[in-house]
Amino acid sequence: MTEYTLKCESATFDGVDxxxxxxxxxxxxxxxRKRSEFAMDAYVSPNAARAFARGILALADEIDGGEVEAEETTKSAPIKVGDKVQIVRAEACSSHMAGRTGTVGVVDSDDPHLPYRVVDERGDYIAWAREVRKVDEPATLPGRVPVVSMRGDIVTQAKALLEGMEHTAADIIRLAEFLDAGK
Incomplete structure (x- = not known):
């Protein structure tokens, strides 16, 4: 699924909206999305989308005087079953799963809101995800020991939970230890 994402560049919500x-x-x-939570959606015809895109280009040209090189905003390759991924945005009830890594078990191309079902190395459900990113290493085959320990996943999850709050590295470690104790 090709998608284009525009992240907020405001100092307050940089990368969150x-x-x-x-x-x-x-x-x-x-x-x-506002503060990483669903805010609204709109569905338009291809002609309306083109007109909107032309309007955005005209606004940008009005601001800076002309064309600049386009940034690459598409995802590099389609996500497919078996890919090792990190959850960027999960369904609302599983938002605490952001940062966890797993393997794509299902790609539902008919569901634009939650197309990826992510499972752990045993094949157990982690979450349905709106957005995932590929992790460089290959997915673990069933019955084999995973290449990466869960420790990195837990630290990433702790960072995600503390995002937007003032915290120290010690806070991340304490939260990661707490999360690890609950597993």
């Missing part, structure tokens, strides 16, 4: 555009059947879907 975003708008994503992607194909939704015969429409172009726009999904907005």
């Amino acid at each position: 975003d708008i994503t555009a992607s194909r939704d059947g015969s429409s172009v879907g726009f999904v907005a």
Whole structure:
């Protein structure tokens, strides 16, 4: 699924607020998130999306006077079953799973909101995810010992939970230890 994401560049919400555009059947879907939570969505015809894109280009040209080189905003390769991924955004009830790594068990191309079912190395369910990113190492095959320990996942999860709050490295470690004790 090709999608384009525009992240907020405000100092207050840098990288936390975003708008994503992607194909939704015969429409172009726009999904907005505020502080990483779903805010709204809109679905328009391809013609309306083109008109909107031209308007955005005109605004940008008005601000800086002309064309600049386009940034690469598409995901490099499609996510497929078996890919080792890190959860970027999970469903609302599983938002605490952001940062966890796992393997894509299902890709539901008919569901633009939660297309990825992520499982752990045993094949157990972790979460349905809106957005994942590939992890460089290959997915672990069933019955084999995973290459990476869960410690990195737990630290990443602790960082994600503390995001937006003032914290120290010691806070991250304490929270990671707490999370690890509950597993």
